[in-house]
Amino acid sequence: MATEQIANQNNEIANVKIEKPESEFKQMWYALTRNKAAVVGMVIIGFLIFLAVFGKFLMPYDPNYGDMSNNKLAPSAAHWFGTDEQGRDIFSRVIDGTRVSLSVGVAAVSFALVIGTLFGAIAGYKGGKIDTIIMRFMDIMMSIPDILLAITFMAALGRGIDKAVIAIGLVSIPEYARIVRGSIMSIKDSEYVQAAKVIGNKDGAIIFRHILPNVLSPIIVRATLGISSAVLNTAALGFLGLGVQPPYAEWGDMLGRARVFIFEAPYMLIFPGLAITITVLAFNLLGDGLRDAFDPKARH
Secondary structure (H helix, E strand, O other): OHHHHHHHHHHHHHHOOOOOOOOHHHHHHHHHHHOHHHHHHHHHHHHHHHHHHHHHHOOOOOOOOOOHHHOOOOOOOOOOOOEOOOOOEHHHHHHHHHHHHHHHHHHHHHHHHHHHHHHHHHHHHHOHHHHHHHHHHHHHHHOOOHHHHHHHHHHHHOOOHHHHHHHHHHHHHHHHHHHHHHHHHHHOOOHHHHHHHHOOOOHHHHHHHHHHHHHHHHHHHHHHHHHHHHHHHHHHHHHOOOOOOOOOOOHHHHHHHHHHHOOOOOHHHHHHHHHHHHHHHHHHHHHHHHHHHHOHHHHO
8 A cells, every 4th residue: 555655646746747937037028018107118119119210211201301382381181290490391300300319319328338337347346446536537427417518528529410429428427337336346245256256267257257247137227218318318419409410300409490489380399399208208118117127026
């Protein structure tokens, strides 16, 4: 009897399915897709990327061609968003501005992310005088409002889309440097980092191979939110006439040129303003969703 019971127990154990724990990525993706606000943000961002890539095939008119005989026309079937003071189709210019604003925002954040991560990693890992010098310089930059600092850089660099990318990227560097520094300081004394030192890995290999992959979560969240800030700064520079220059269509520049017609033709401001608002909102919603998805406590 005892032998039969043992055999039956072994058979039951053999028939039990061992459930494999879900991967961390699957858990984060599940948490992200359960967040309705984040899903809305992703859908909007996907649509904006589609417009940026394929918008030239959807524009009914040349965004840079003006017809003064049709200037300041109200929205109609022929011109969905109306025309501006030079007779250019606003709908086509808003679509074309999507490409410009997103490209400047992504390029500026990429530039700031690389430089800020490098400085933050060096400061957090080395510590001491190097940390003090780097972070005090970052504190000085953060003490100046972003837009004022960006205007200063634009005054020194000159106008243009490439100068706007550099200026907006420079003012964003301190944020990424502080995030990376804090994350590295919290784990640089961990056992696996000490083990990497013992086996003879160089500092660069330890930072980029062992430490940075474990602090990607806050960096990704900040970069997503940073794109919305970059889009806003791009629009602000364009509004002041310092950013993207004609004939390129850019939402801030469109607002700046239309502000004198706010009572005569308010639609000239409404549609570029809505484009900026929707874009910033979408990246903020996605950034908040990513922050919750990366946090195990918030996930559960």
